[in-house]
Amino acid sequence: MTGQTFYWMGTRISFRAGESLAAALEAAGIRTFGLDTLGQETRYFCGIGACQCCLLRVDGVVREACITQARAGMRVEALEDRHD
Ligand code: FES
Known part of the structure; x- marks a missing residue:
């Protein structure tokens, strides 16, 4: 895998700058x-x-996936994956 990546539910996802x-x-x-x-x-x-409709957690904070710019190393999770 090349380029920058973030983590979706522990899996690396590649992205392009500005995506x-x-x-x-x-x-x-x-x-x-x-x-x-x-x-x-x-x-x-x-x-x-x-x-x-696209809410998820980004480094523990609820964000909209459609307007949140991907950054290297982000930890992105589904909302229901957190138990606190
Ligand atoms: S798709 Fe509507 S807020 Fe993200």
Whole structure:
């Protein structure tokens, strides 16, 4: 694997400079991001940060995948993966 990577559920995902998390995950074949706190499946939808359908955790903080720029070494997880 070449280039910069972040971690999605412990798996390295490559991205291009300036790419959003949602775009990088989509390019890696990941189209759903797990369940939110209400049990609804999260996914890419509006792409502008309005619908909140793509929420996930980035280094422990809830973010929208579609408007969060990928950075090397980020730890990205589904919302339901955290038990606190
Ligand atoms: S896809 Fe709507 S907020 Fe990200």
